[in-house]
Amino acid sequence: MKRLILIDGSSYLYRAFHALPPLTNAAGEPTGALFGVVNMLRATLKEKPDYVAFVVDAPGKTFRDDLYPQYKANRPPMPDELRAQVQPMCDIVHALGIDILRVDGVEADDVIGTLATQAADAGMEVTISTGDKDFAQLVRAPDGNGGGSIALVNTMTGSRMDSDAAVIEKFGVPAGRIVDLLALMGDTIDNVPGVEKCGPKTAAKWIGEHGSLEGVIAAAPGIKGKIGDNLRAALDRLPLNRELVTIRTDVPLEQGPEALVLRERHVDQLRGLYARYGFNQALRELEGGTVGAEVAEKEPGRARGTGFATATAAAPEGLDPALAAPGQYETVTTVEQLQAWIATLRAAGSFALDTETDSLDPMRARLVGLSFAAEPGRAAYLPLGHDYPGAPAQLGYEQALDLLRPLLADPAVRKIGQHGKYDLHVLRRHGVAVAGYADDTLLESFVLDSGNARHDMDSLALRHLGYTTVKYEDICGKGVRQIPFSQCALDDATRYAAEDADITLRLHRVLSARLQAEPQLQAVYRDIEMPLVQVLERIEANGVLVDMDELRRQGADLSRRMLEAQERATALAGRSFNLDSPKQLCALLFDELKLPALVKTPKGQPSTNEEALEAIADLHELPRIILEYRGLAKLRSTYTDKLPEMVNPETGRVHTSYHQAGAATGRLSSSDPNLQNIPIRTDDGRRIRRAFVAPPGRKLVACDYSQIELRIMAHLSQDPGLLGAFASGADIHRATAAEVFGRPLEEVTVNERRAAKAINFGLMYGMGAFGLARQLGIDRGQAQDYIALYFSRYPGVRDYMERTREQARERGYVETVFGRRLHLEYINARNAAQRAGAERAAINAPMQGTAADIIKRAMIAVDAWIADHAQRARMLLQVHDELVFEADEEFVPELVSRVPELMSAAGDLSVPLVVDTGIGNNWDEAH
DNA sequence: GCACGCCCGTAC
DNA sequence: GACGTACGGGCGTGCG
The missing domain is CATH 3.40.50.1010 (5'-nuclease)
Incomplete structure (x- = not known):
């Protein structure tokens, strides 16, 4: 044909x-x-x-x-x-x-x-x-x-x-009805107005119900609501629309x-054109034959995936040829096959493992299949839950998992994954407690290349293996029409899933060899990151109890006050406007009311942020009202409205996800929901914390490091003044104020302490005189004097910062006390702003990163201790310098005595690591 | 209708 | 341009 x-x-x-x-x-x-x-x-x-x-x-x-x-x-x-x-x-x-x-x-x-x-x-x-x-x-x-x-x-x-x-x-409609669909939808690009508010979904629904455009037109008088009015208003032009959209x-x-026969190409002309426009890859293909042949061989007859993204990079130089060879994948559907694979995996002693599911949320996902690889290029997919018309017979969940359990639970057989925490969750929730989770390519990459690389599998495969993976989209589609993995054909699923395990194994070969050559990084990986995986998995599984009634009450209160603020704002403005829209706000404040625009956004627009509104708050009443509204709206939309939606129906609790490779400095990040940015600084915000509660008979216990980053600065700089202040147990900001302003501790004023605190924090973030001046509302010369004074009192800090910048410039990275590295791509950039940014990151990363290392080590130690008391206490949350627990009331004294010890012992610094604790029925009280 | 960038604000 | 690390909500815009 x-x-x-x-x-x-x-x-x-x-x-x-x-x-x-x-x-x-x-x-x-x-x-x-x-x-x-x-x-x-x-x-x-x-x-x-x-x-x-x-x-x-x-x-x-x-x-x-x-x-x-x-x-x-x-x-x-x-x-x-x-x-x-x-x-x-x-x-x-x-x-x-x-x-x-x-x-x-x-x-x-x-x-x-x-x-x-x-x-x-x-x-x-x-x-x-x-x-x-x-x-x-x-x-x-x-x-x-x-x-x-x-x-x-x-x-x-x-x-x-x-x-x-x-x-x-x-x-949602067959090809023959597409023109009907398009007639209803209209096309703004071509200036063909359809039915207002009618998108593809509504149009498809109507056509489904009434058969065709004629059917919809006939049924129009009976269609209810605003959209029905819209339809009736558009009736006259629908036939014309259809004519316009009909090809x-x-x-x-x-x-x-x-x-239209495809002719021979003109190589000489192409060479000239490609060269002129700088299309080097196309040029190479022209000269060297067919770059794309490899892909074509691997996936014969595949018509899709021919977009921009699939340009196949050459394998990196020096890559073991075995790691670049094509893979052979098997679909496991019989007991005999599975048993053979289990024997192979056990004999190998270590294997790559991956799960396929129907959701990205590990606390809700249902297992659809598992894949394994024991040697590069040989991988298997075990489908369990593929369910579509004509789906081949598959092994039952129970039978398959019973066969696999001894292997997966055997700590002596090492499992390798990419973001394995997800798979651990899924398998645990399906009754399999995995032991021997030994390596994770996500974390290997994170430890090796933090700061200048992405760590997802597709990026890793391209970077380290020169291999373009099959994308999830290629198999399941994307957007609203995406199908669940359970409905995709077994051979497609195998191609995708087995490849994941195969690539994970190949990546591990490459990355573990690199780690081997860096003992410091190897230690961070082996002693901190890998043991932390199971700890985080347990914390996430524990979840935290949320008082939904409390949130509802607060939400109602916020709504009432938002409405009040809105009414006052409308009255003051003399017209209604959208208080949530910075753009409309700009027009109102700066064009209509002619208030001065004192702050600019990074794009050069007049800003309406808090600082800008504060600056004009004495000139007009409106800015304060807007600030009031903003504060309330933020709390309602981000917290009181959203948190109840995140409660897991199975557990009745909220389960955040911690991202172990989330921040380049080594910190964790949290999402879905982010429980690391629950308000605390204002009274209204703080109230949100009252909704995080302990169940009856239990208490929440919060343990946080006191001034951990400043203590690390003291340790790293070995500045005698700073070390002395921490050794004496003094209030560090007051002590700094006494030094900088040259007076006895007891004579330091509130303002002086505030200034000292701003200096202390600012320095850790690489802040300059400009920033300090803005922060404190003083002039730049004075801020410069403060900083100079600070450095003269704490010369060790100044020297440390200069050393850090130098090291960053020379090596391209900085490191924490435990040897974790952060690479700084722009540290020697020509662009001064980029370079300055990288220098600030270089100053900050050792402190932030060391603090992250310490609390991670503490979490591992605490988790090991708490394992013996699993019924009586659970770790629930980590917020950078704080750990939150839930414990039986009778167990609280033991927890409060032991956990701070373990946390303090997690770092060995030249200054004490002090841990404060709080106990309460909710998170607010526990502070 | 959806994806994305921008602006803004929350935490440590 | 000016203070580091994150996540996320609402708005406005572009899509060919």
Whole structure:
């Protein structure tokens, strides 16, 4: 069967123009869109079509303009940057041997529609390559009778639609009803107004209920609500809309599809064009044969994934060839197969493990399958929960997990994962307690390359193996039309899942070798990060109890006060406006009320942030009202409204996720929900903490390090003054004030202590005189004097900071007391602002990072101790310098005596590590 | 309708 | 440009 590919050139040119950064070649000519189109074309040609056409719009009026004079009236002219790329694009397309079709008075869509229909009628297999969803109306599956087919591919997203089923999956209606759908939706780009507020979902729903556009029109009088009114208002123009969105399949063309033969490419012309525009990869392919062959061999006949993202990088130099060889994957569906694999994995002594599920939330996800790899290139996928029409028989959960349990629970068999904490959760919740979780490629990468790299598997595979992984999207789609993993075909699932285990194993080979060569980093990885995985998994599983009634009460109170503030704001402004909109606020305050715009956002706009509003609060009443409103709105939207939604229905508790590779300094981060930024500084905010409670008979206990980062600064700098202050147990900010302002401790004023505190914190963040002046509301010269005075009293600190900057410049990284490194990409940047930023990060990272190391070590020690008392106490939360526990009331004394000891012992510094504790029925009281 | 960038604000 | 590390909500805009 002959194959025809029709490329929607205009669509790709625009999309590439918007999607890619504004690249230029050496001569300064814009090349971004061109680059995108060229990559797309190269990928398309790898499909080896018999016929190809690159179709573009031609100038001139079309039949649609006659039907509807406002058609496309709102379109801005083509940007110059893009216009400049049109001719080069045509040159390249031509040199590739592809015909360019441009028909006067006919839009590209209609040319494509006509050619596609003619070709399919003649029995060809037609692919339309476009980003425009409207073409879905042309999709037609092979009739199995010698008739042709029309499929749609979008090489930018990798999606493919080749049957009514696929169209229905994406749009909720079959190909034949797409025009009805589009008529209802309208198209703002083409200036075709549809039914207001009617998107694809509503349109599909109506068509589903009433059969067709005619059905919907007939049913219009009975459709309720605002949207029903909108529909009735639009009734008259719906037939015209449909005509406008219908792609013509019968325009007269001079030549048929059989004339569009793909010709031999002009290598010399291409070489010149690629060189001129700096397309080095394309150039290499031209000279060296076929770069893409490897991908094609690995995934024969695969039509998708030919977008920009899949350019296959060469394997890094020096990579063990075994780690670059293609993989062979097996789908395990019988007991015999599974037993054979278990024997293989056990014999190997270590293996990579990965789970597939139906959710990203590890506390809700249901297991769909497991994959394993014991040697590079050999991996298996064990499907358990694939459920779709025609799904092959699979092993039962219980049977399979019973067979696997001894292996997974055996601490002597080492398991390797990528972000294994997730898999540990899932398996635990399915009755399997994994032991021997020994290596994690996410954490290996995090420890090795913190600061200058991403650590997700796709990035790691490309960086360390030169390998482009199968993306989840390729298998399951994305957006609203994404299907759960349990509904994807077993061979697709195996290709994806087994690859995950395979790649994890290969990555571990590469990364563990690198760690081996760095004993300090190896120690951070082996003694801190890996043991912490199970600790975090337990903390997350514990969750924290939330008093929903308390949140509801607070939410209602906040709403009432927000309304009051809003009414007062409206009265003051003399008109209504959206208090949540910084843009509208700007217009009101700075244009209408002519208040001075004293603060600018990073983009140079007038800012309405707290500082800006405070600055004009004495000139007008409104700014204060807005500040009041903002404070209330933040609490309600972020906390009282959202937290109840996050309660897990199975456990009745809130389970945050801690990200072990979340912050480059080594700190954890928390999300879904973020429990590390619950308010504490204002009374209203603090009240939120009353909703984090202990169940009856239990208490919450909070233990926090006192001034840990400043103590680390004392340790790192070995400054005698600072060391002495901490040794004496003095209030550190008061002691600093006494030193800087030259008076006895007892004579330090409140303001002096405040200034000293600002200096102490500011220095740790690399703050300069400018920042200190702003913070304290003093002039810059005075701030400079304070800083100079500080450094003269604490010269060790000054020397330490200079040493740190120097080390960062020389080595490109800084390190913590425990040897954790943070790489600083911009430390020697030409751009002064970038460089200054990197220097501040360099100053801060050893302190923040050492504190993170210490509390992580403490968590491991506390977890080990608490394991013996698991019924009586649980660790619930970590907030950078604080650990929160829930304990039986009778156990609290023991906890309060033991935990601070363990926390203090987690670091061996030149100053004491002091831990404060609090006990209460809720988190607020426990402080 | 959705994805994304911006602005803003919360924590340590 | 000016204070480090995070996460997240609401708004406004672009999408071809």
